[in-house]
Amino acid sequence: MSGSLTVVGLGPGAAQQMTPEAVAALEAADELFGYGPYLARAPERPGQVRHASDNREELDRARAALDRAVAGAQVAMVSGGDAGVFAMAAAVCEAVEKGPDAYRTVELSVVPGVTAMLAVAARIGAPLGHDFCAISLSDNLKPWELVTARLKAAAQAGFVIALYNPISKARPWQLGSAFDLLREVLPGTVPVIFGRAAGRTDERITLATLSEADAGVADMATCVIIGSAETRVVERPGLSPLVYSPRSAR
Amino acid sequence: MSGSLTVVGLGPGAAQQMTPEAVAALEAADELFGYGPYLARAPERPGQVRHASDNREELDRARAALDRAVAGAQVAMVSGGDAGVFAMAAAVCEAVEKGPDAYRTVELSVVPGVTAMLAVAARIGAPLGHDFCAISLSDNLKPWELVTARLKAAAQAGFVIALYNPISKARPWQLGSAFDLLREVLPGTVPVIFGRAAGRTDERITLATLSEADAGVADMATCVIIGSAETRVVERPGLSPLVYSPRSAR
Numbered sequence: 001m002s003g004s005l006t007v008v009g010l011g012p013g014a015a016q017q018m019t020p021e022a023v024a025a026l027e028a029a030d031e032l033f034g035y036g037p038y039l040a041r042a043p044e045r046p047g048q049v050r051h052a053s054d055n056r057e058e059l060d061r062a063r064a065a066l067d068r069a070v071a072g073a074q075v076a077m078v079s080g081g082d083a084g085v086f087a088m089a090a091a092v093c094e095a096v097e098k099g100p101d102a103y104r105t106v107e108l109s110v111v112p113g114v115t116a117m118l119a120v121a122a123r124i125g126a127p128l129g130h131d132f133c134a135i136s137l138s139d140n141l142k143p144w145e146l147v148t149a150r151l152k153a154a155a156q157a158g159f160v161i162a163l164y165n166p167i168s169k170a171r172p173w174q175l176g177s178a179f180d181l182l183r184e185v186l187p188g189t190v191p192v193i194f195g196r197a198a199g200r201t202d203e204r205i206t207l208a209t210l211s212e213a214d215a216g217v218a219d220m221a222t223c224v225i226i227g228s229a230e231t232r233v234v235e236r237p238g239l240s241p242l243v244y245s246p247r248s249a250r
Numbered sequence: 251m252s253g254s255l256t257v258v259g260l261g262p263g264a265a266q267q268m269t270p271e272a273v274a275a276l277e278a279a280d281e282l283f284g285y286g287p288y289l290a291r292a293p294e295r296p297g298q299v300r301h302a303s304d305n306r307e308e309l310d311r312a313r314a315a316l317d318r319a320v321a322g323a324q325v326a327m328v329s330g331g332d333a334g335v336f337a338m339a340a341a342v343c344e345a346v347e348k349g350p351d352a353y354r355t356v357e358l359s360v361v362p363g364v365t366a367m368l369a370v371a372a373r374i375g376a377p378l379g380h381d382f383c384a385i386s387l388s389d390n391l392k393p394w395e396l397v398t399a400r401l402k403a404a405a406q407a408g409f410v411i412a413l414y415n416p417i418s419k420a421r422p423w424q425l426g427s428a429f430d431l432l433r434e435v436l437p438g439t440v441p442v443i444f445g446r447a448a449g450r451t452d453e454r455i456t457l458a459t460l461s462e463a464d465a466g467v468a469d470m471a472t473c474v475i476i477g478s479a480e481t482r483v484v485e486r487p488g489l490s491p492l493v494y495s496p497r498s499a500r
Binding site for chain 1: 257261264265266267268269270271274308332333334335336339340341342343344346347354355357358359361362363364365368369371372373377378379380381382383384385386391392393396399400403404406407408409417426437479482484485486487488489490494496497498499
C-alpha cells in the first residue's frame with residue numbers, strides 16, 4: 001500500500017486554537033515526526049510511533065518522513081502555527097524536489113493552522129488590519145543584507161511588519177539591529193508588540209513604542225509586530241489598550 | 251450586567267478548519283452580527299438573535315454590535331478567515347476609537363482563524379515558505395497609487411505577494427493592472443496561484459505563470475498568490491504540481 005505524508009499546522013499552542021482538521025490528521029497517522037516540543041502537543045495514541053527531533057536539521061527530518069511514506073506508512077509531520085509559514089511544509093517540498101523520484105509519488109498534503117502573528121494580533125486588537133508582511137529575522141538561510149533590504153522596503157512602503165524568529169542564542173543582535181534600521185524610516189511613536197506564547201498559559205503581550213522598543217524583551221517564542229505610521233493605540237479606562245491598523249489610508 | 255463583544259474568525263469555510271475557540275465563542279453569544287453568508291456558517295442555537303448585514307457598511311455594523319454590548323448583551327461578530335486580516339476586527343477597533351466613551355468600556359476580544367492565504371497555500375505546497383506580504387487590492391479605502399507602490403516595493407524586495415479582494419463588480423480592472431505592473435518587475439515564469447474557496451466543496455485552485463495569468467480567473471472568493479523569483483514548481487507524475495518558496499535565498 002502506498003503511504004502518505006501530511007504536514008500539520010498545530011496552531012500557536014492552545015488546544016482551543018488547533019483545528020479539527022489538524023486533530024484528525026494526527027489521529028490518522030501511524031508515525032509522527034517533528035520538533036520535540038511540538039510533538040508533545042499531539043494527543044497520545046497507542047501504537048503510534050513518534051520521531052522527535054532537534055529544532056534544526058529540517059531537511060533531514062523531511063527526508064526521514066518521506067522515506068517512511070515511501071515505505072508505506074501514513075506519516076504526519078507536525079509544525080507549530082501554520083505549516084506553511086516559516087515551518088516544515090517548505091522543507092518537505094524542497095526535499096521532494098531534490099530527492100529521489102520516489103518522493104514525487106508520495107501523496108502529500110498540508111493542513112493549515114493559525115500562525116503566530118494572527119494569534120498575537122488577536123490579543124491586542126487588529127494591528128494587521130491593513131497591508132502587512134511577514135519576515136523571518138533568521139540569517140541562517142539568507143544573507144543579513146537581504147533581511148535589512150526587505151525591512152527597509154516594507155517600512156517605507158507602509159506595511160505593518162511581523163517578525164518571526166526574532167532572536168536566539170546564536171542570533172542575539174539581529175532584532176536590535178532591525179529596530180535601529182526601522183527607527184531611521186518610521187516615526188518613533190510607531191507601536192511595537194512583543195507577543196510571546198500567544199494563547200498559552202505562559203503568554204506575555206508587551207506593548208512599546210519603536211523608539212523605546214528593547215530587543216531583550218523577545219525570546220525564541222516571541223513574534224514581534226511593528227506597526228506602520230498609520231497604526232493607532234486606543235487607550236481604555238481599566239482595560240488594556242487596543243492597537244489597530246485602520247483599513248483606510250490617506 | 252456588562253456586555254461583551256467577541257470578533258470571531260470562522261476560518262476559510264470548511265467546518266474542519268474552524269477552531270474550537272471560534273465554535274465556543276459563537277455558542278456563548280446571545281446575539282450574532284455579520285455578513286449574511288458568514289452568519290449562515292454559524293450553527294443555529296435557539297434563542298440566539300442574528301443580525302445579518304450587507305458586505306459593506308462595516309463601520310455601521312461594528313457600531314450596531316458595540317451598541318448591543320453596551321446595552322449588556324454578549325455579542326459575537328463573525329468574520330471569514332481570520333478576524334484581523336482585512337476583516338471586522340479593525341473596523342470594530344476603529345468604531346471604538348471614534349465612538350462614544352461607553353465603547354471603550356466594552357470587554358472586547360478577538361478570536362483568530364485560518365486566513366485565506368494560508369488555506370490556499372496549503373492546497374498547493376508552500377508558496378508562502380519565505381518572506382511574504384498580504385495586500386488588499388481594493389481601492390475603496392485607499393488610493394490606487396498606494397496599492398501599486400506597495401506591489402512594486404514588495405516584488406522588488408523579493409516578497410511573495412498574497413492578494414486579498416482581488417476583484418469585484420465595482421473593481422473589475424485592478425487585478426489585471428496589478429499583473430501588468432508585476433510583469434515589469436518579475437520574471438514571466440513566476441508562478442501565480444488563484445485559490446478560490448479553499449477547503450470548501452466548490453474549491454478551485456488554478457496555477458499559471460505570471461506572463462499568462464488571466465485576471466478573469468479570479469472572483470470575489472479568490473485569494474491570489476504571486477510567487478517571487480525564487481518560487482519553485484515541482485512536477486509530479488500523476489499528481490498535481492507542488493509550488494513552494496524555498497527557505498533559503500541566495
